[in-house]
Amino acid sequence: xxxxxxxxxxxxxxxxxxxxxxxxxxxxxxxxxxxxxxxxxxxxxxxxxxxxxxxxxxxxxxxxxxxxxxxxxxxxxxxxxxxxxxxxxxxxxxxxxxxxxxxxxxxxxxxxxxxxxxxxxxxxxxxxxxxxxxxxxxxxxxxxxxxxxxxxxxxxxxxxxxxxxxxxxxxxxxxxxxxx
Numbered sequence: 001x002x003x004x005x006x007x008x009x010x011x012x013x014x015x016x017x018x019x020x021x022x023x024x025x026x027x028x029x030x031x032x033x034x035x036x037x038x039x040x041x042x043x044x045x046x047x048x049x050x051x052x053x054x055x056x057x058x059x060x061x062x063x064x065x066x067x068x069x070x071x072x073x074x075x076x077x078x079x080x081x082x083x084x085x086x087x088x089x090x091x092x093x094x095x096x097x098x099x100x101x102x103x104x105x106x107x108x109x110x111x112x113x114x115x116x117x118x119x120x121x122x123x124x125x126x127x128x129x130x131x132x133x134x135x136x137x138x139x140x141x142x143x144x145x146x147x148x149x150x151x152x153x154x155x156x157x158x159x160x161x162x163x164x165x166x167x168x169x170x171x172x173x174x175x176x177x178x179x180x
Contacts, residue, residue: 003148005047005138012041015096016052023056023100026073030065033057033105038113040134043120047131052098055086055113057105063087066102075100083109083176108165112173115163116156123162130155150178 016037023035039053040046058066067077067087074092081088085104091097103110120127133155137148153174160170 002141003138003143003145004049005134006050007047008043008045009041009050012048012050012052013037015098016042016054019052019054019091019096019098019100022073023054023070026075027056027066027069030058030069031062032066033059036114038117039099040120040131042117043127045124045131046120046127047135050097052096053113054098054100055103055110056100057103057110060085060104063102063104070100070102085109108169108172111165112160112169115165116159119159119162123159126155126159126162130159153177 020035020037024032034055034057036042036055036057037052038055039051040048041050041052056066056070067089070089071077076090076092078088078090080086085107086109087102089100089102091100101109120130130152133152134148137143137151156177157170157174160173163170165173
């Protein structure tokens with residue numbers, strides 16, 4: 001399946017808010033620490049795949065309760081998809097198109113998402129370069145998602161160089177994104 005990257009849309013924050021409202025209702029009985037809009041659609045001005053990425057942040061003890069509540073609301077649990085402490089949940093519809101993950105607070109995956117978002121929101125030069133790389137990669141009609149992830153990793157490593165992640169954590173993220 002080809003990778004599609006489009007210019008930033010002012011609708012993405014609104015789509016996140018609608019999805020977050022739905023998630024809050026579904027998770028009403030679960031102690032949720034945060035519902036975070038992450039990924040490229042969370043960065044104003046950044047070209048992105050038109051899919052909202054959402055991290056539902058909970059303490060480790062509440063992961064199973066969050067999964068159960070989301071399944072009861074129509075989501076499908078897809079497992080961790082190879083990322084420890086992050087459980088993927090397929091949405092029951094495409095309004096909006098979204099990826100929902102139940103994440104354990106403080107883990108590398110979550111800190112990575114939040115660091116990239118913060119840096120790209122602050123640094124227009126990196127945001128624009130990252131967007132240009134993604135747009136160029138998506139121009140290839142045969143681009144597979146695994147190759148796309150691997151080829152955009154060098155600029156992501158530049159972004160993460162400005163974060164407080166350790167060198168070992170940055171290497172772990174690079175390995176995850178290029179291990180296909």
